[in-house]
Amino acid sequence: MTLPPLLRSASFRLTLIYILLFGSSAALLLGFLYWATAGTLSDQVDAIIEADIKGLAEQYEQRGTPGVAAIISERVRKDPGGRTVYLLTDPLRRPLVGNLSKWPTVAPDASGWIEFELQDRDAPDGEVYLARARPFVLLGGLNLLVGREVRELVRTRDMAINAVIWGSAITLALALAGGIAMSRSTTRRIEAINQTSREIADGALDRRIPTLGTDDEFDRLAIQLNEMLDRNQSLMEGLRHVTDNIAHDLRTPLSRLRQTLESLDENGLSKTGRTTRIDRAIAEADGLLSVFNALLRITQIEAGGRRENFATIDIGELLRDVAELYEPVAEEKNLSFSLRCDETTGIEGDRDLLFQAIGNLADNAVKYAPPGGSVTMHAADRTVTVSDTGPGIPEEAFGEVFLRFHRLETARSTPGSGLGLSLVEAVANLHNGEVKLEDNCPGLKAILTVG
Known part of the structure; x- marks a missing residue:
């Protein structure tokens, strides 16, 4: 037989483990409460009986058999309901005085206590109840039995046992209900992920996993x-x-x-x-x-495959090397070429890649600046800026020009592959930096920042 998906889920199995642990803890707690409650009451009853026996034994030593018999008779008279059990017998266990007609036939336990049943003669239905007593042998061979009826103790024990049973059952039921609810919630969330994964596998690449905004x-x-x-x-x-x-x-x-x-x-x-x-x-x-x-x-x-070539690089020195390469090209095109290096910071990077990236920016600036225009290269801290006075790029196309092979229609007639800015962006990302474009009014300003 195949179990329902909920019962076969990992979350439900974890819930069962949680229920077992929680139920065991609750059962232990309730068991302790039962032991503490019933045990305390039982100890109190035993202590009262022990004290009563000790008092009667002392009275026997002082006043003899007639004195003890008188005391027992008085106590029986004052307790017509028979909550306290007394019986004084001769050495042959023939009753002398007390509220029992005969000595109980039950043998004492290892601690010397006996528990036996009595019938309530005053009750219409002749209710049978339990009594707990302890026998004691007085000097002269007389047998003394002192005890108490323990109906209240039995009721308390029964209530405690019922409380343990019902408490454990309710705890397990609530834990099971909560576990099933939690499992269903977890299963729904996981199924949402699975459903989205199936849809994406079927070709819906724009599908996304829904969130509830709970930040869980x-x-x-x-x-x-x-x-x-x-x-x-x-x-x-x-x-x-x-x-x-x-x-x-x-x-x-x-x-x-x-x-x-x-x-x-x-x-x-x-x-x-x-x-x-x-x-x-x-x-x-x-x-x-x-x-x-x-x-x-x-x-x-x-893919990050060039990090093994990282070394400490001076951005200003690197920019001067690039400028030295492109300044003659700019002069041949009748461009004004300027270089300014402020205080720069040494960085960890691949010198060849950074040289090529800055060189691509300089190449674009020289390529698109018209004769008589200008190209400016500036280094400060961890940033290199290359500006020109060419036709520039529309602001809405700033993001598109970093795509591979993307070329503006106005640049189709100019030699190039459309990969220059893609490489610059890849180098910037490798160095935990960024490259962005701004309008130079006129022209374009490319800003390369490395981490």
């Missing part, structure tokens, strides 16, 4: 999983975007490469022409290889 462990888990799903969806969309752009941007150079190679079979082609076309094909192939190498490098950076 399930909500925190759902938030973490949703953040992971957001990241995965972003990566999938980025992959689709990269695939589309690769197909779009590499189709033209591949077509040119094919045409160039096919043209090598033309009849009458001179050796110089053939060499020229071969060089053109090699250049196209090199361009394609550079694109794939850039992609590979970005992937390696995003």
Whole structure:
């Protein structure tokens, strides 16, 4: 027989363990209360009987048999209900005085106490009740039996036992009900995660795990999983975007490469022409290889595979090296090139990657600044800023330009692969930093901050 899903759940099994532990604790507590209550009352009864025996024994020593008999008779007279049991017999246990007609036939226990039944002669139904007594042998061989009826003690014991039974049953029932409710709640939360996972597996990548706003462990888990799903969806969309752009941007150079190679079979082609076309094909192939190498490098950076090359770097010194490389290019284009290094902080990073990232920013600035414009490079603390006076980028496109192969329509005619800013962003993330763009009015300002 297959159990219902709720009974097969891990949360229900944990609930059963909790019920057993809680029920055992409650039973022990109630058992202790029973022992403390019934045991105390029983000890009180025994103490009263012991004191009564001791008093009668002393009276016997002082006043003899007639004195003890008189005392017992007086006490029996004052207690017509028979709450106290007295019996004085001769050595043969023949009754002399007391409220019992004969000596009980029950043998004493190991402690010398006997418990026997008596019938209430005053009750209409002749109720039978229990008495507890202790025999004592007086000097001269007389037998003295002193005891008390323990109906109240028995009732108290029964009440305590019922309280233990009912208390344990109610405790277990409440614990079971609470456990089932808790298990259902937990199962519902887990099933919501499973349902969302199935929907995502079926292709609904935009589905997310619902939260209740309780900030409990399930909500925190759902938030973490949703953040992971957001990241995965972003990566999938980025992959689709990269695939589309690769197909779009590499189709033209591949077509040119094919045409160039096919043209090598033309009849009458001179050796110089053939060499020229071969060089053109090699250049196209090199361009394609550079694109794939850039992609590979970005992937390696995003995977964190370059941290073994980290060392202490001076940002100001690094910026001066980049400026030394691009200043002649800017001068050839008739651009005003300026460099300013304020006090900088040494950082832990990969010098080659940071050099390439800053170089990409400088290359873009020099590439897009018009003749007569300016390019400014500035370093301060852990931040590098590269500004130009070119056409800039619309503010709404600031986020898009960091996507791989993304190029604005106005930049399609300019050489490039659309991977420069993607690499800059990957390097910034590797160094626990960020890169952001601002309007330079006119032009663009790129700000790279490293951790």
